[in-house]
Amino acid sequence: MPISLPRCLVWLLLVAFHGSACAALGSDIDSVKTDHVFMKAAIPIQKATHPGYTVHEIQSPDRITVREYVSQNGKVFAVAWEGMHIPDLQQMLGTYFQQYVAAAQEARSAMKGRRPLDLQKPGLMVQTGGHSQSFWGRAIASDWAPLGVDLEQIR
Amino acid sequence: MGRRLFGVAVIMASLAGCGGGGGAGTGGGASSGVTTPMVNVHTITVNGGPAPPYPNGVFTSVDICEPGTAICQTVSGILVDTGSIGLRVLASAITNITLAPLLDAQGNTIENCAAFVDNSFLWGSVAKADLKFGGETASAAVIQVVSSSSTNIPTGCAGSGMTLQNTPALLGANGILGIGQEPTDCTYPGLKNYCDGSINKVPNASYWACQNGVCTTNASAAVVPASQQVVNPVILFPTDNNGVIVTFPSVVGTENTVNGTITFGIGTQTNNALGSAQIVQLDSNGNFSTTLQGQVLAGSFLDSGTNAFAFPSSIAVCQGVPYYCPGSVQNWQAITNGVTVSFSIDNADTLFQQNQNASVFSTLGAPGSAGSFDFGLPFFYGRSVFSSIDGQTVTGVATSSPWVAY
Numbered sequence: 001m002p003i004s005l006p007r008c009l010v011w012l013l014l015v016a017f018h019g020s021a022c023a024a025l026g027s028d029i030d031s032v033k034t035d036h037v038f039m040k041a042a043i044p045i046q047k048a049t050h051p052g053y054t055v056h057e058i059q060s061p062d063r064i065t066v067r068e069y070v071s072q073n074g075k076v077f078a079v080a081w082e083g084m085h086i087p088d089l090q091q092m093l094g095t096y097f098q099q100y101v102a103a104a105q106e107a108r109s110a111m112k113g114r115r116p117l118d119l120q121k122p123g124l125m126v127q128t129g130g131h132s133q134s135f136w137g138r139a140i141a142s143d144w145a146p147l148g149v150d151l152e153q154i155r
Numbered sequence: 156m157g158r159r160l161f162g163v164a165v166i167m168a169s170l171a172g173c174g175g176g177g178g179a180g181t182g183g184g185a186s187s188g189v190t191t192p193m194v195n196v197h198t199i200t201v202n203g204g205p206a207p208p209y210p211n212g213v214f215t216s217v218d219i220c221e222p223g224t225a226i227c228q229t230v231s232g233i234l235v236d237t238g239s240i241g242l243r244v245l246a247s248a249i250t251n252i253t254l255a256p257l258l259d260a261q262g263n264t265i266e267n268c269a270a271f272v273d274n275s276f277l278w279g280s281v282a283k284a285d286l287k288f289g290g291e292t293a294s295a296a297v298i299q300v301v302s303s304s305s306t307n308i309p310t311g312c313a314g315s316g317m318t319l320q321n322t323p324a325l326l327g328a329n330g331i332l333g334i335g336q337e338p339t340d341c342t343y344p345g346l347k348n349y350c351d352g353s354i355n356k357v358p359n360a361s362y363w364a365c366q367n368g369v370c371t372t373n374a375s376a377a378v379v380p381a382s383q384q385v386v387n388p389v390i391l392f393p394t395d396n397n398g399v400i401v402t403f404p405s406v407v408g409t410e411n412t413v414n415g416t417i418t419f420g421i422g423t424q425t426n427n428a429l430g431s432a433q434i435v436q437l438d439s440n441g442n443f444s445t446t447l448q449g450q451v452l453a454g455s456f457l458d459s460g461t462n463a464f465a466f467p468s469s470i471a472v473c474q475g476v477p478y479y480c481p482g483s484v485q486n487w488q489a490i491t492n493g494v495t496v497s498f499s500i501d502n503a504d505t506l507f508q509q510n511q512n513a514s515v516f517s518t519l520g521a522p523g524s525a526g527s528f529d530f531g532l533p534f535f536y537g538r539s540v541f542s543s544i545d546g547q548t549v550t551g552v553a554t555s556s557p558w559v560a561y
Contacts, residue, residue, distance in 0.1 A: 061355060061356065062349070062357045062358060062359045062360060063349060063355060063359065084343070084349055084359050085359055085360045085361070086270050086274060086315050086317065088310070088311075088314050088315040088316075089274070089315045089316035089317075090314055090315065090316050093316070097316060100316060101316055104273075104274055104316070104318065107477045108273060108275070110475060110476045110477055111208070111210065111476045111477065111478070112206070112208065112209045112210075112327040113209060113210050113211060113212060113327070113462035113463070114234075114271060114272065114273055114275075114460050114461060115272070115273065115462055115463050115465045115477075115521045115523075115529065115531065116272050116273065116461075116465050116521070116522070116523050116524050116527075116529060117272075117274060118472070118477065118521070118522035118523070120472070127522075127524040127525065128272055128273065128524060129272060129454065129523060129524030129525075129527045129529065130272055130454070130456075130524075130527070131238035131239065131335070131441065131456055131458055131460075131529075132238060132240055132269070132270075132271075132333065132337075132340060133240075133337065133340075133342070133343055133440070133441060134441050134442065134456075135270065135272065136454065136524065136527075137524065138525070152525060154525075155525060
């Protein structure tokens with residue numbers, strides 16, 4: 001089963017001052033900076049403003065691009081990614097991570113066969129796609145999504 | 156399961172036409188009556204694999220030999236995947252031969268982390284082996300030997316919430332044969348290599364160098380030269396090395412099993428001419444654009460390792476299984492580069508309940524990600540699907556960047 005360091009705890013010590021150290025989805029806007037550090041990104045966060053939300057793009061040196069969607073209330077309501085590998089979803093999904101793991105497990109055990117994930121759970125949607133060398137995906141915390149935002153734009 | 160010592164593999168492989176099933180070749184060449192299987196044709200079958208049920212899983216056998224020797228083992232139940240690169244075999248399936256792990260200059264074993272679209276992954280050291288597919292041989296091919304252990308995996312590989320599939324029950328197979336469109340599992344279209352230090356100073360999270368296979372959880376990914384990366388065995392064939400053709404007969408509805416072929420090479424023999432197949436050029440990420448009911452799905456691709464037509468739509472998803480369950484059969488058309496692909500989606504719950512011995516489902520659909528049509532194995536039924544390999548030339552085709560044709 002998962003063999004992971006208590007990374008959130010380690011991170012909490014490193015980035016001692018805010019409570020949202022385990023990043024991203026459902027967290028405050030400050031967590032975008034935490035993810036930027038976690039991904040060892042050399043390029044500054046690229047910001048783009050849209051009606052109702054802002055997009056913060058992080059590029060890792062090993063070519064994974066993560067876009068974090070932040071509402072006007074300062075909440076990260078969606079995370080999208082693309083790259084040659086899959087980013088660390090424990091970091092990106094934060095408190096939604098365990099819900100994601102359970103849903104992914106359920107989808108796989110329902111019937112063997114390899115295909116994209118499409119997980120629709122209360123308050124959480126996760127989709128993956130692609131093939132070797134070209135992966136993408138997105139996670140949306142619907143409870144935090146601003147009204148009127150076209151979720152299809154989240155890529 | 157189904158593995159046996161295959162001491163006579165070399166002798167068999169050297170005899171023309173021992174392709175293991177005598178499947179008819181693709182396209183022309185086969186006149187009436189007796190067909191002579193050619194050395195570049197390898198049989199594949201959709202049969203549920205070693206841990207059934209597995210709907211729309213296409214499997215094959217590979218003869219794996221200690222390099223430069225006649226010490227070989229046939230491993231069956233290997234999933235055929237045009238969406239990944241290289242052979243990955245469960246260590247537990249390699250019982251009769253010994254493959255030495257490759258070492259870096261410091262004597263560390265080189266470990267490989269391979270991720271898949273469903274956020275599953277395989278972990279294990281790389282080793283060289285001679286691989287035989289019917290009459291074709293890939294000598295000293297770098298493969299991944301998937302570790303039976305689930306410990307000592309760096310979080311850079313395993314920490315992302317991915318699920319390790321290192322048993323036949325979890326994987327549904329004894330291994331995966333990636334015959335996609337790149338020479339190694341680190342290259343991108345244009346032969347850009349993201350693990351050898353030539354592009355990224357920080358290598359991609361694919362390789363780690365560890366003492367005796369024991370990595371620390373906080374280890375960093377390692378720079379690994381192309382010669383030590385998991386390789387597409389097709390490019391190592393002396394000839395017939397510029398691409399593959401995956402062919403299946405037509406399937407109406409469901410079947411218990413169906414046999415198909417991989418034909419190696421494009422335009423290199425009498426049985427692998429491109430003919431009238433339409434070429435679809437891939438973009439820099441290995442994808443092409445598809446239009447489906449007015450939606451442009453720019454990240455589309457063909458993938459024998461996906462077990463359904465996977466695409467975004469408003470069709471109802473089944474309650475119990477992660478597939479589409481429309482109230483009645485849906486007949487759709489997708490357009491790729493001017494070529495129309497007609498397909499049907501039936502109710503997966505009903506299909507599975509009414510066809511409990513079936514492994515072949517031509518109308519199986521599943522929800523896919525936004526902006527992408529993943530043409531899985533059902534697309535291959537009734538077609539010969541050509542795919543070229545990046546950097547290899549095909550007679551009569553101007554470009555050496557990867558393309559598909561059907």
